[in-house]
Amino acid sequence: xxxxxxxxxxxxxxxxxxxxxxxxxxxxxxxxxxxxxxxxxxxxxxxxxxxxxxxxxxxxxxxxxxxxxxxxxxxxxxxxxxxxxxxxxxxxxxxxxxxxxxxxxxxxxxxxxxxxxxxxxxxxxxxxxxxxxxxxxxxxxxxxxxxxxxxxxxxxxxxxxxxxxxxxxxxxxxxxxxxxxxxxxxxxxxxxxxxxxxxxxxxxxxxxxxxxxxxxxxxxxxxxxxxxxxxxxxxxxxxxxxxxxxxxxxxxxxxxxxxxxxxxxxxxxxxxxxxxxxxxxxxxxxxxxxxxxxxxxxxxxxxxxxxxxxxxxxxxxxxxxxxxxxxxxxxxxxxxxxxxxxxxxxxxxxxxxxxxxxxxxxxxxxxxxxxxxxxxxxxxxxxxxxxxxxxxxxxxxxxxxxxxxxxxxxxxxxxxxxxxxxxxxxxxxxxxxxxxxxxxxxxxxxxxxxxxxxxxxxxxxxxxxxxxxxxxxxxxxxxxxxxxxxxxxxxxxxxxxxx
Amino acid sequence: xxxxxxxxxxxxxxxxxxxxxxxxxxxxxxxxxxxxxxxxxxxxxxxxxxxxxxxxxxxxxxxxxxxxxxxxxxxxxxxxxxxxxxxxxxxxxxxxxxxxxxxxxxxxxxxxxxxxxxxxxxxxxxxxxxxxxxxxxxxxxxxxxxxxxxxxxxxxxxxxxxxxxxxxxxxxxxxxxxxxxxxxxxxxxxxxxxxxxxxxxxxxxxxxxxxxxxxxxxxxxxxxxxxxxxxxxxxxxxxxxxxxxxxxxxxxxxxxxxxxxxxxxxxxxxxxxxxxxxxxxxxxxxxxxxxxxxxxxxxxxxxxxxxxxxxxxxxxxxxxxxxxxxxxxxxxxxxxxxxxxxxxxxxxxxxxxxxxxxxxxxxxxxxxxxxxxxxxxxxxxxxxxxxxxxxxxxxxxxxxxxxxxxxxxxxxxxxxx
Numbered sequence: 001x002x003x004x005x006x007x008x009x010x011x012x013x014x015x016x017x018x019x020x021x022x023x024x025x026x027x028x029x030x031x032x033x034x035x036x037x038x039x040x041x042x043x044x045x046x047x048x049x050x051x052x053x054x055x056x057x058x059x060x061x062x063x064x065x066x067x068x069x070x071x072x073x074x075x076x077x078x079x080x081x082x083x084x085x086x087x088x089x090x091x092x093x094x095x096x097x098x099x100x101x102x103x104x105x106x107x108x109x110x111x112x113x114x115x116x117x118x119x120x121x122x123x124x125x126x127x128x129x130x131x132x133x134x135x136x137x138x139x140x141x142x143x144x145x146x147x148x149x150x151x152x153x154x155x156x157x158x159x160x161x162x163x164x165x166x167x168x169x170x171x172x173x174x175x176x177x178x179x180x181x182x183x184x185x186x187x188x189x190x191x192x193x194x195x196x197x198x199x200x201x202x203x204x205x206x207x208x209x210x211x212x213x214x215x216x217x218x219x220x221x222x223x224x225x226x227x228x229x230x231x232x233x234x235x236x237x238x239x240x241x242x243x244x245x246x247x248x249x250x251x252x253x254x255x256x257x258x259x260x261x262x263x264x265x266x267x268x269x270x271x272x273x274x275x276x277x278x279x280x281x282x283x284x285x286x287x288x289x290x291x292x293x294x295x296x297x298x299x300x301x302x303x304x305x306x307x308x309x310x311x312x313x314x315x316x317x318x319x320x321x322x323x324x325x326x327x328x329x330x331x332x333x334x335x336x337x338x339x340x341x342x343x344x345x346x347x348x349x350x351x352x353x354x355x356x357x358x359x360x361x362x363x364x365x366x367x368x369x370x371x372x373x374x375x376x377x378x379x380x381x382x383x384x385x386x387x388x389x390x391x392x393x394x395x396x397x398x399x400x401x402x403x404x405x406x407x408x409x410x411x412x413x414x415x416x417x418x419x420x421x422x423x424x425x426x427x428x429x430x431x432x433x434x435x436x437x438x439x440x441x442x443x444x445x446x447x448x449x450x451x452x453x454x455x456x457x458x459x460x461x462x463x464x465x466x467x468x469x470x471x472x473x474x475x476x477x478x479x480x481x482x483x484x485x486x487x488x489x490x491x492x493x494x495x496x497x498x499x
Numbered sequence: 500x501x502x503x504x505x506x507x508x509x510x511x512x513x514x515x516x517x518x519x520x521x522x523x524x525x526x527x528x529x530x531x532x533x534x535x536x537x538x539x540x541x542x543x544x545x546x547x548x549x550x551x552x553x554x555x556x557x558x559x560x561x562x563x564x565x566x567x568x569x570x571x572x573x574x575x576x577x578x579x580x581x582x583x584x585x586x587x588x589x590x591x592x593x594x595x596x597x598x599x600x601x602x603x604x605x606x607x608x609x610x611x612x613x614x615x616x617x618x619x620x621x622x623x624x625x626x627x628x629x630x631x632x633x634x635x636x637x638x639x640x641x642x643x644x645x646x647x648x649x650x651x652x653x654x655x656x657x658x659x660x661x662x663x664x665x666x667x668x669x670x671x672x673x674x675x676x677x678x679x680x681x682x683x684x685x686x687x688x689x690x691x692x693x694x695x696x697x698x699x700x701x702x703x704x705x706x707x708x709x710x711x712x713x714x715x716x717x718x719x720x721x722x723x724x725x726x727x728x729x730x731x732x733x734x735x736x737x738x739x740x741x742x743x744x745x746x747x748x749x750x751x752x753x754x755x756x757x758x759x760x761x762x763x764x765x766x767x768x769x770x771x772x773x774x775x776x777x778x779x780x781x782x783x784x785x786x787x788x789x790x791x792x793x794x795x796x797x798x799x800x801x802x803x804x805x806x807x808x809x810x811x812x813x814x815x816x817x818x819x820x821x822x823x824x825x826x827x828x829x830x831x832x833x834x835x836x837x838x839x840x841x842x843x844x845x846x847x848x849x850x851x852x853x854x855x856x857x858x859x860x861x862x863x864x865x866x867x868x869x870x871x872x873x874x875x876x877x878x879x880x881x882x883x884x885x886x887x888x889x890x891x892x893x894x895x896x897x898x899x900x901x902x903x904x905x906x907x908x909x910x911x912x913x914x915x916x
Contacts, residue, residue, distance in 0.1 A: 051792070051913060072794025087789035089782055090905070100782055101793030103775040110773050266504075 001062055001078055001191060002026050002160035003048075008057035010043055017043040018054070019215040025160060030182060030192045032206035032223075034199075036234055037402065039194050044085075045162050048193075050074040051083045066297075072101070080153025086145055090138035094131060094148050095120065096208035116155075116475060123155055142289075148182065152188075161185065162193045167201055167370045171289050172459065172491030179205050197234070199227040205397035208279065235432045241464075243439045246447055248467045254419050254451035255301070260310035262296045262475075267307075270296040272475045274310075278420065278451040283442065285454045285466035286477075289494050293475035294455045295337055298424040301453065303327045315419055326356060333413035335406075337424040337455070343409040345409045346398040350390055351379035353397045354412050387410040387437070392488040403434025410441060422447050424455040439465060457480040458489060502579070507617045508587050512735045513575045516615040520545055520568035523596055527561035529602035535607025536560075542611040543748040546741070560602030568595035600608055608873045615869050616862070617749045623861025624652060624822070625832065626796060628815020629839025631676070631847065634683075635808035637770065637848060638783040644700025645685050646812050647836025648707035649678040653816020658827035659719070662729035663818065668819040671756070671814070678813015679806050681707060686805040690798050693910035708830060715829050731825035732752040732756065756814070761797045763811060768850045780804060784904035787911040797911045812836075823859040845889055848903060859889070 005023040009016070013052035015116045025031045035041045037090040046052040048059060050068040053162040058065050061077050066387045073082070111215050116477040117133050124131040129147050137145060146166065151414050162426040163182070180204055181444055182192055189491050196202050202223070203208060211233040219233045221285045262271035271293040278284045299305045301312060303324050312319040314469055319327050328334060339408055344353050355364050363374040379393040386407045390400060397408060406426065414421070423442060427435040442465055446452050456462050461468055463483060471493035478493050492498075502510065530594035537560060539553045555563075568591075599611060629646040636643035638693055656687025661670030681703055688694040719727040732754040736742075741751040771777040780799060781789040787797040819831050845859075859875025866884030 049792075070794055071792050075794065081792070083787075083792065086794040087786070089786045089789055091785055092782070096778060100778060100790065101795055103778060105775050109770075109775065111775060111778060188761075268504075 003079070003160050003191065003496070004060040004063075005044075005048070005192075006058050006060065007049060008044060008054050010047060010052065010054050016071065018047070020057070021215075021217055021404055023217065025191045025193055026187070027159075027191055027246075028186050028189045029208065030186055030194055030206045030209035032196060032202040032209045034196065034202055034213060034221075034230060035212035035233055036197060036322045038431065039212045039234075039430050040465055041212055042468060044212070045081065045164055045193070048074065049162065050081060059196040063260070075158070078157060079162065080156065080160070082146065082149045082153060082164065082166055082427025083167060084165040086149055086265065087139045088145055088148060088152075091136065093134050093136055094140075096139060096153055097132040097148060097174045098133075098152050098218050099219075110411070113367055120164060122149060127151075127184065136230045142169045143177070144193070146170070146174075146178070147181075154185075160193065162195070165197075166194075167196065167198060173495050184410075198460075201231050202230070203227065213377055221325045233305065241460075243436070243443055243464060245443060245464070247445075248282055249449075250282040250467070251449060253277045253316055255279050256313045257301070257309070258311040258313075260297070260300060260308065260312065262293070262300045262305050263307035263309075266305070266470060270475055271300065274472075274475075274477050276470055276477060276480060277494055278453050279384035280419075280451050281446055281449045282467045283446050283452040283465050284470045284482075285452055285456055286464040286472055286481075287456060287459070287462045287466075287469050287490065287494060290457050292472045294457075294472050295424065296307055296455075297335065297472070298422055298455050301327075327415070330377060331417060331419035333416065333418040333421045334408055335413060335421070335423040335426050337428070338408050339405050342404060344397050347396055348404060349394045350388065350397050350408060351375050351393040354382055354449065355410055356380050356447070357412060359418065382415065400432075401434075403430045403437070406430060407432060414441075415444065415486055418445075418450060420451045420453065422453045422455075425457065426454070427456075427458070427461060435461075459487060461485070462490075467469060503778065506579050506582075508912075509579050509589075510576065512580070513572050513585060513589060513882040515593075516575075516589060516596070517569065517572040519632035520565055520572060520592060520596060520599075523568065523599045524562065525916070528558060528565055529562075531603070531746050532558060535608055536603040537602050537607060538869055540600075540609060540611045541613055541619065541745060543611070544752070546747045547744050549744045550818070551591060557602050557606050561599045561790050563813050568592040569594060581595040587598075590636065595772050604870060604875045604877065605873065606875075608875075611874065613745055613748055615865060618865040618869070619858065619862040619899060620753075620757075621823075621861075621908045622864045624760055624855045625815045625835045626839045626842050626857035627760055627764065627817065627854055629812050630843040630857055631763060632808040632812035632815070633840055633843040633850065633851065633852055634767065634771075634853055635780075635804050637843065637907050638784045639804040640787060640903055640904060640909060640911070641686070641689055641801055641805050641827045642700065642809060643685065643805070644840065645681055645703040645707075645836075646839050647832055647834065648700075648704040648790050649681045649809055649812035650816040650819070650832045650839075651707050651711055651830070652677040652681050653813035654819040654829050655816075656813075656829055657817035657826070658729050658820030659726055660729075661731075662727055662826070663725065665730060667730050667732050670818055671732075673818035674821075675810040675813040678811070678816060679809035681813075682805050682809025685809075686802045687889055690801050690805070690910065693912070696908050704836070705799035711827075712829055714829065719827060727826045729820060729825045729827075731821050731823060731840045754818075754822050756818045759814065763814075764854055768819070771850060783911075786830065786904055788908075789908050791911070791913065801911070812839075841887060844903075856889075860885070863889075881910055 003025045005021060008018050008021040010018040022042060027164050028380065033041050043052060047054045050071045050073050055158045059068060095113055095117055098120055099113060102114050104115065120133055133288040166178060170178060185192060194206060206223050209223060210217055211221055213234060213236055214273060221230060221233060223474055228239065229243060231241055258275045260271060260274045264270050274297060276284065285298065288294055296413055300308050303319060303322055314330050314332065317330055319330065340346065359370065364371060376393060383390065383393055388404050388407045397405060426438050428442055442454065443454055454465060466483045468480055469483055469485065471478045471490065473494065478498050517753045535557045536554050537557045542548050542551050546831035570589045571592035575585035578585040578588055626835040627651055632646050632649060653674035660673040661667050684703060685699060688699050689696045689790050699871035734754055741747045753904045770781065779790065779795050783795065783797045783800055791797050820827050842856035842860055845856035863882055863885035867879040870877055871879045
């Protein structure tokens with residue numbers, strides 16, 4: 001089956017998310033759509049899958065124009081989609097998730113699952129997947145859940161499969177397995193639309209690459225193009241993928257964590273017996289697949305977790321038992337994982353967000369009142385220094401792009417006297433330009449003699465910035481290795497395999 | 500021996516019951532000596548009889564039953580160790596504790612057991628209707644705090660219509676419609692306009708209470724003869740099984756509304772877990788985006804389920820008027836809707852769990868009444884606290900993980916996830 005998009009246009013208010021996009025996918029082809037966050041990839045795929053309606057343009061399947069108003073219409077013409085956030089119900093079994101929306105029933109309305117079970121087992125056997133139809137989704141590893149998603153599409157005869165950022169939640173090994181599955185699907189005649197911003201994977205698996213920038217198709221590229229060429233097409237200017245890194249010059253230990261345990265409210269360990277040291281002038285990256293205790297570890301360092309045991313010393317001062325305010329003022333800059341939820345107050349202005357930490361200190365506070373003048377003066381300085389692109393410092397911070405929001409967080413956190421920078425997923429969801437800025441800034445802090453504790457799930461980021469890498473798996477640090485370690489070894493560690 | 504979290508919880512519960520049983524043994528069996536004989540009556544009407552009544556010396560009875568409770572908890576602990584469900588042990592221990600308490604509390608008086616249990620069921624009926632209504636809403640992802648209002652609306656409408664037409668049947672027909680009207684408001688504002696569902700439900704309750712109070716004062720009191728002297732259903736004894744000892748008079752000598760309740764509970768249990776509708780309903784309550792992505796119209800199904808829920812609780816409202824006394828009284832539901840909500844949570848959002856919880860609450864309620872009548876000096880207010888204390892214990896996780904449907908109370912619109 002072939003799929004053709006002609007002149008797809010979709011705007012949300014003044015924002016044109018898709019601007020006359022043409023795209024064609026042939027039978028048995030893996031077609032990658034490459035673009036930055038916000039380039040319009042997801043909008044386009046939601047249109048193809050019937051979750052959004054285009055303002056104009058048409059979709060053709062095997063040359064015939066089709067109208068897709070609902071996901072069910074898309075399924076009917078053979079278009080299936082594996083969403084970035086899985087569309088699986090955690091408390092249902094695999095089989096229940098498979099039949100949902102396609103139930104067959106007996107005369108009195110009782111569900112019939114036996115046919116679907118046989119079909120599922122046969123299909124899984126075809127691919128060599130081991131799937132227990134009666135396992136509950138919430139008990140399955142992410143990689144297996146993704147296979148259930150793929151089977152869910154295939155079992156209803158999807159001939160075109162849309163994979164939306166499928167590797168975001170996978171370990172490197174699971175990613176390799178997924179690539180094998182994609183190749184097998186291709187050989188059986190299934191067409192795949194592969195949406196990603198990860199250049200390495202796109203190069204590894206696609207037959208053709210279409211690059212989208214600001215809602216427009218800007219180029220068709222060949223998989224043999226270099227990563228730099230693809231990145232430049234994506235961003236629209238030359239990009240330096242590997243930040244220039246000076247030789248490390250580590251000094252005295254700044255942060256010493258010993259036997260740290262973090263428990264959830266019901267007493268289960270999220271982080272168990274973690275010990276490590278970060279020195280001045282050094283970046284220690286904590287790598288690992290999302291959900292292995294990194295978020296909790298990051299929060300524990302600034303005392304944002306309630307149930308912690310062990311020892312966290314910053315420059316010889318014990319932090320455990322201190323308030324968050326006191327921990328930060330001992331000399332920690334903290335960039336939280338979610339800038340929207342934890343880093344900023346959306347409805348507050350940029351200037352107000354910049355003094356969230358210091359609002360009670362002079363010159364911003366005068367007795368019990370704030371001094372708007374001092375606040376504004378400081379904001380103007382920082383907006384310049386950190387290149388925050390905003391109309392006015394009085395605009396609410398929600399009006400900024402992701403990259404500029406992150407710059408506000410960095411500007412605030414780095415303007416205190418700081419010994420340690422804790423950055424949790426600092427470039428998640430940012431465009432390439434902002435990623436460059438954040439990376440340079442992190443290395444600048446390191447070169448200025450500060451200790452940096454970086455949490456990242458992106459291998460490329462970890463290897464580009466880190467001097468040493470600690471890999472977390474199931475709440476434990478499996479190993480601390482030198483940054484020169486091979487990707488394969490890192491991948492194995494992230495999957496919990498220790499040599 | 501390593502225990503899973505669920506097993507640890509079961510053991511913790513057994514430990515609590517064990518301590519309670521020891522306390523009972525001391526308090527009921529040894530701290531107060533009495534040579535009075537307590538009589539348990541097992542005959543109510545004309546059913547077949549195996550035992551007519553059972554007489555036991557009060558202190559001895561307390562000791563025996565407290566002892567049995569201790570044995571049952573130990574049995575429960577062994578069941579957990581053998582990787583089996585300890586529910587037989589905990590269940591029997593709870594029963595024995597109640598019996599131990601009764602022997603002590605009655606202290607020489609007569610306790611009509613069959614009557615006590617029959618009364619418990621009757622008090623549980625509106626709770627069961629209410630909790631089924633809550634279940635239908637919350638399993639589809641809409642919080643229903645307005646159960647109280649739906650019950651009251653059903654009671655008012657059926658009372659007035661039955662009174663005007665002199666026909667109980669018309670009262671029975673109009674009650675579900677009154678409940679569904681409240682549901683229509685709930686569904687429209689909660690689903691179409693994404694209003695906060697807790698506030699909305701609360702406001703609907705206040706609306707119904709205010710409206711029925713007003714009409715009661717201006718219409719039902721001055722014109723009582725035409726507006727508020729409705730007939731009520733009489734009991735129907737089911738042939739044969741209605742004659743069975745003990746369970747016959749409790750379950751099978753009831754009004755049509757109670758039989759309808761059995762039917763509704765049965766249908767819900769089957770439909771929720773065995774049909775296409777049930778699978779989809781549970782799906783939209785857990786992960787509406789996923790349901791939408793496979794072509795299920797989330798908000799349409801939610802709307803429909805909330806309306807059905809209104810029909811169910813409206814019918815439950817009829818039980819207050821045409822189902823028992825016939826006439827309507829001011830705020831006569833007296834918080835039953837809120838206890839129904841508690842039963843739903845205590846029953847972990849499962850139909851049989853909610854029914855069990857409603858029966859327990861009905862029993863606690865009726866026990867306090869019975870004890871007051873036979874002249875036991877335990878404040879009845881204390882017994883009335885039992886449902887709420889039980890709910891707090893349930894929510895605190897002692898009886899197992901209580902987890903609401905994941906999307907309960909979260910309005911769904913495409914692209915806002």
